[in-house]
Amino acid sequence: MIHEKLPKIWYGGDYNPEQWDEATMEEDIRMFKLAGIDLATINVFSWAKSQPDENTYQFEWLDRIMDRLSEANISVCLATSTAAHPAWMARKYPDVLRVTFDGRKKKYGSRHNSCPNSPTYRHYSREMAKRLADRYQNHTALVAWHVSNEYNGYCYCDNCEREFRNWLQKRYGTLEKLNTVWYTSFWGHTFYDWEDIVAPSGLSEEQPGNKSYFQTISLDYRRFQSDSLLECYLIEYEELKRVTPQIQITTNLMGTYYGLDYFKWAKHLDIVSWDNYPSIDTPPSHTSMSHDLMRGLKSGQPFMLMEQTPSQQNWQAYNALKRPGVLRLWSYQAVAHGADTLLYFQLRRSIANCEKYHGAVIEHAGHEHTRVFRESAEIGKELQVLSDHILDSRLSSKVGIVYDWENRWAIDLSSGPTKLLDYVNEVHKFYDAAYQLHIQTDMIGVEEDLNSYEVVIAPVMYMVKPGFAERVEQFVQQGGTFITTYFSGIVDEQDMVQVGGYPGELRKVLGIWAEEIDALLPDQFNQVVINDTKGYLQGEYQCSILCDLIHSEGAEVVATYGSDFYAGMPSLTVNSFGKGQAWYVASSCEPRMLQDLLRTVFAEKQITPVLDAPAGVEVTMRSKEDQSFIFVLNHNPEPAAIPLQGEAYVDLLSGETITGVCEIPGRGVWILSK
Ligand code: GLA
Numbered sequence: 001m002i003h004e005k006l007p008k009i010w011y012g013g014d015y016n017p018e019q020w021d022e023a024t025m026e027e028d029i030r031m032f033k034l035a036g037i038d039l040a041t042i043n044v045f046s047w048a049k050s051q052p053d054e055n056t057y058q059f060e061w062l063d064r065i066m067d068r069l070s071e072a073n074i075s076v077c078l079a080t081s082t083a084a085h086p087a088w089m090a091r092k093y094p095d096v097l098r099v100t101f102d103g104r105k106k107k108y109g110s111r112h113n114s115c116p117n118s119p120t121y122r123h124y125s126r127e128m129a130k131r132l133a134d135r136y137q138n139h140t141a142l143v144a145w146h147v148s149n150e151y152n153g154y155c156y157c158d159n160c161e162r163e164f165r166n167w168l169q170k171r172y173g174t175l176e177k178l179n180t181v182w183y184t185s186f187w188g189h190t191f192y193d194w195e196d197i198v199a200p201s202g203l204s205e206e207q208p209g210n211k212s213y214f215q216t217i218s219l220d221y222r223r224f225q226s227d228s229l230l231e232c233y234l235i236e237y238e239e240l241k242r243v244t245p246q247i248q249i250t251t252n253l254m255g256t257y258y259g260l261d262y263f264k265w266a267k268h269l270d271i272v273s274w275d276n277y278p279s280i281d282t283p284p285s286h287t288s289m290s291h292d293l294m295r296g297l298k299s300g301q302p303f304m305l306m307e308q309t310p311s312q313q314n315w316q317a318y319n320a321l322k323r324p325g326v327l328r329l330w331s332y333q334a335v336a337h338g339a340d341t342l343l344y345f346q347l348r349r350s351i352a353n354c355e356k357y358h359g360a361v362i363e364h365a366g367h368e369h370t371r372v373f374r375e376s377a378e379i380g381k382e383l384q385v386l387s388d389h390i391l392d393s394r395l396s397s398k399v400g401i402v403y404d405w406e407n408r409w410a411i412d413l414s415s416g417p418t419k420l421l422d423y424v425n426e427v428h429k430f431y432d433a434a435y436q437l438h439i440q441t442d443m444i445g446v447e448e449d450l451n452s453y454e455v456v457i458a459p460v461m462y463m464v465k466p467g468f469a470e471r472v473e474q475f476v477q478q479g480g481t482f483i484t485t486y487f488s489g490i491v492d493e494q495d496m497v498q499v500g501g502y503p504g505e506l507r508k509v510l511g512i513w514a515e516e517i518d519a520l521l522p523d524q525f526n527q528v529v530i531n532d533t534k535g536y537l538q539g540e541y542q543c544s545i546l547c548d549l550i551h552s553e554g555a556e557v558v559a560t561y562g563s564d565f566y567a568g569m570p571s572l573t574v575n576s577f578g579k580g581q582a583w584y585v586a587s588s589c590e591p592r593m594l595q596d597l598l599r600t601v602f603a604e605k606q607i608t609p610v611l612d613a614p615a616g617v618e619v620t621m622r623s624k625e626d627q628s629f630i631f632v633l634n635h636n637p638e639p640a641a642i643p644l645q646g647e648a649y650v651d652l653l654s655g656e657t658i659t660g661v662c663e664i665p666g667r668g669v670w671i672l673s674k
């Protein structure tokens with residue numbers, strides 16, 4: 001395990017000394033020591049250096065870096081360098097070059113640029129992984145493998161098209177089956193021969209922005225491309241695992257990134273790692289949701305924060321600096337949500353090309369007398385003091401929020417009923433409502449065991465996969481509370497509508513059926529009017545985007561619509577089912593309503609916050625054995641008073657005792673323990 005060698009939160013980041021001379025590297029190492037840095041991720045983009053042509057491999061330069069870091073007691077997360085193919089490969093084997101959505105064959109350039117179904121790419125990336133594993137298997141610096149980098153993007157080349165057909169043959173067996181599940185009788189799309197099937201690109205079924213005329217095909221293409229990149233990862237994984245079974249292998253993910261089904265990927269990662277790049281105006285709850293999602297990929301196992309910037313990005317429209325204290329705050333936010341490793345992109349800035357204005361621990365000034373270095377070094381020192389305290393502790397939540405990539409693809413691809421529906425936003429609305437109430441949640445996949453939760457929320461569960469509805473029924477039957485929304489239970493996993501009334505398979509547990517779905521204009525609203533006060537729900541709330549026109553089939557009508565021709569029809573219902581309850585929120589509601597709804601549900605379930613905290617202060621708890629660590633993160637620039645209800649804690653970061661009503665400084669962090 002990664003922490004066996006050094007039982008503390010690893011600290012460091014991406015390091016590219018192939019871009020400078022050895023004297024500079026010596027300076028870097030001196031400064032790493034000052035900053036408490038003990039892990040460097042190297043070799044991320046060095047394929048061109050290690051393999052300058054087809055038959056030559058040269059790793060001496062990497063040996064020197066590995067050896068030197070090892071001497072300095074800095075461990076290495078060793079990347080396999082296959083995220084950017086060398087120029088000679090593109091020149092000689094054009095099959096490595098992707099074809100874009102609009103059918104253009106790419107030339108050499110940029111990065112993350114290889115066709116996932118290129119035989120050349122697969123051959124040489126396997127070879128590279130094998131050589132690295134053989135060469136460094138016993139190197140004292142090696143503590144983790146970092147396969148490729150941020151797998152992303154789709155390819156539409158002829159190889160991909162051919163492999164798509166093979167993938168479909170495996171999935172469906174016969175063309176007849178495929179014609180049925182793709183519903184190709186629509187618009188006369190019957191396929192007579194496997195060769196008839198082409199990649200759904202801008203040249204065939206799709207329009208830019210994930211819009212498709214044939215969602216059934218497009219959905220499978222997304223599954224196929226995600227699987228193709230996963231196969232590339234697995235090719236390298238196998239080579240590394242065979243030689244170094246004891247070393248953990250990861251690849252860095254990107255939170256809610258659209259293109260890959262990370263729940264499927266995570267089954268093949270020894271440890272999840274991800275890159276966190278919020279903007280200055282990203283709501284803290286959005287970042288927390290992403291951390292929780294990444295933790296949820298492997299059912300709560302701690303993850304690595306593989307990248308964050310110490311100061312600013314270069315690729316956003318406006319690359320604001322992290323204000324003083326924000327780096328520390330956001331670093332511990334990651335730890336508060338399950339990170340046991342804190343790494344940066346990058347340790348030293350490059351001096352040319354697109355990342356020269358990307359923040360680094362060592363900035364262009366080149367010395368340690370900078371704000372960013374001081375702030376980084378402060379965290380480095382604290383992590384040394386924290387030692388192994390937090391390591392491998394877990395968050396335990398009573399509330400699970402369901403997130404599903406295939407559901408997202410299907411929603412995005414959908415032509416109608418509205419272009420305003422953004423799955424991630426809708427999930428975030430519920431996440432944020434719980435967050436504002438200081439209730440810790442898990443982000444879970446559809447396969448997760450629902451019974452470990454008291455409340456399960458599945459926003460916009462448009463696609464209901466086989467078995468999910470039964471598991472929801474069981475969960476509610478046994479006393480759980482289930483909450484879902486408008487535009488749920490519409491299609492099966494093939495994006496085929498379940499006829500007989502929405503929400504299809506979820507209809508029984510919810511005790512309602514939806515007859516029609518109205519789409520509201522961007523500045524148009526309806527109202528959710530609460531009939532009689534129920535818990536914290538009272539009065540009227542605004543709703544927008546979509547309004548399901550539903551009928552109760554036994555569910556209690558808690559609220560009705562306030563206007564339009566469907567005024568008086570139910571807009572919020574709750575159904576008693578077995579020992580539990582199932583809520584249906586028929587429209588996209590304002591935050592105040594979601595908070596009042598969750599407050600009502602949490603009160604019934606006696607789900608309470610770890611600590612009472614004012615707005616803008618985030619609280620989570622990680623525990624192991626009989627120890628608990630309460631993270632208090634003040635996202636406000638001003639101090640905030642935290643009532644500790646007569647308890648006395650020690651803040652592990654400052655060593656101070658915290659008791660009574662204590663003020664946490666603006667952007668301050670406590671890790672409280674007894
Ligand atoms: C990504 C990449 C890094 C770097 C950063 C910059 O996360 O993995 O190589 O380009 O973005 O923010």
Ligand code: ZN
Binds near residue numbers: 117118156158159
């Ligand atoms: Zn391709």
